[in-house]
Amino acid sequence: MEASSVALLLASLLFSAASAVDYTATNNAGGTPGGARFDSEIGLDYGKQVLADASSFCWSIFQQPTEADRRSVQRIALIVESMDGVAYNSNDEIHLSADYVAGYSGDVRTEITGVLYHEVTHSWQWNGRGAANGGLIEGIADFVRLKAGYAPGHWVGPGGGDRWDQGYDVTARFLDYCEGLMAGFVAQLNAKMRDGYSDDFFQQLLGKTVDQLWTDYKAHAVCAFVYPTMCLAACLAVYPAICHSICPVVCPTVCPIVCPTVCPAICPIVCPTVCPVVVKRYINQDISKGNIDLEKGIGVVEDKHMGSSNKLRDEPKLEYQPLPGVPLVNEKP
Numbered sequence: 123m124e125a126s127s128v129a130l131l132l133a134s135l136l137f138s139a140a141s142a143v144d145y146t147a148t149n150n151a152g153g154t155p156g157g158a159r160f161d162s163e164i165g166l167d168y169g170k171q172v173l174a175d176a177s178s179f180c181w182s183i184f185q186q187p188t189e190a191d192r193r194s195v196q197r198i199a200l201i202v203e204s205m206d207g208v209a210y211n212s213n214d215e216i217h218l219s220a221d222y223v224a225g226y227s228g229d230v231r232t233e234i235t236g237v238l239y240h241e242v243t244h245s246w247q248w249n250g251r252g253a254a255n256g257g258l259i260e261g262i263a264d265f266v267r268l269k270a271g272y273a274p275g276h277w278v279g280p281g282g283g284d285r286w287d288q289g290y291d292v293t294a295r296f297l298d299y300c301e302g303l304m305a306g307f308v309a310q311l312n313a314k315m316r317d318g319y320s321d322d323f324f325q326q327l328l329g330k331t332v333d334q335l336w337t338d339y340k341a342h343a344v345c346a347f348v349y350p351t352m353c354l355a356a357c358l359a360v361y362p363a364i365c366h367s368i369c370p371v372v373c374p375t376v377c378p379i380v381c382p383t384v385c386p387a388i389c390p391i392v393c394p395t396v397c398p399v400v401v402k403r404y405i406n407q408d409i410s411k412g413n414i415d416l417e418k419g420i421g422v423v424e425d426k427h428m429g430s431s432n433k434l435r436d437e438p439k440l441e442y443q444p445l446p447g448v449p450l451v452n453e454k455p
């Protein structure tokens with residue numbers, strides 16, 4: 123091998139050694155139930171692997187192929203210890219509560235994997251030089267956890283929450299909606315947050331203010347609930363509890379717009395008090411005659427009365443404001 127090749131090889135080895143992130147894991151709670159459960163059901167090797175996998179995943183989500191794009195992080199450490207709460211990341215040291223591990227009922231390995239994806243994200247995301255909204259920071263961390271497939275069952279569903287910057291699962295679901303409007307949105311938002319922060323970043327990237335986007339998102343969530351086939355069965359079975367929470371949001375402003383195309387099928391479910399004529403036709407006649415199949419739901423209605431089985435699934439272009447304070451039915455308390 124020529125001297126110049128050797129020099130090149132050495133240089134590249136040195137570079138990769140310098141650029142590799144060091145992942146470590148320590149269990150300081152070995153004598154506790156949580157520490158023991160961590161060792162038996164998760165393990166330090168697995169924990170280290172998750173730190174590495176989550177880091178690669180962050181670079182992918184944030185579209186940061188080179189080191190120059192990323193925060194300068196040489197080491198990420200996982201420390202299992204007795205403490206309150208779940209976990210936190212301080213200077214790229216992730217502290218995980220052994221007490222939380224002990225008390226978690228269910229698949230603790232999957233849960234902790236999700237928690238670590240969230241915490242590792244804090245090491246790689248930009249924070250607008252400290253100026254970024256804290257709720258957004260936590261929302262981006264949970265967005266990464268969501269996209270990695272580790273959203274836990276206790277999260278709010280799409281459309282849940284009261285404010286876009288409520289943080290965590292609420293903001294993560296909202297960011298996922300924004301990502302649906304433009305692929306790579308979260309990557310571009312994060313990139314903008316390298317040097318500062320403004321809510322106007324949403325407007326710059328998506329053409330609407332963050333408040334407009336939140337309003338659209340809440341409306342979208344109502345539509346998404348109303349249109350699936352389960353709606354008919356659910357509404358009729360649980361009516362009035364479900365229908366009463368949907369109607370104030372959807373009916374007053376939506377039904378007149380939607381009526382020409384989809385109201386014949388939607389109204390009996392959504393607008394019992396607003397569309398009494400249609401309700402009478404469906405509830406009093408069709409159901410009493412057994413013409414509506416509650417198992418198959420709304421599809422039967424649309425096939426019978428609208429011809430196209432796909433028509434109802436196409437969400438109409440609607441502009442309306444959900445009433446404040448009216449909870450969505452798919453939202454957890």
Ligand SMILES: [Zn+2]
Binds near residue numbers: 240241244260263
């Ligand atoms: Zn966090």
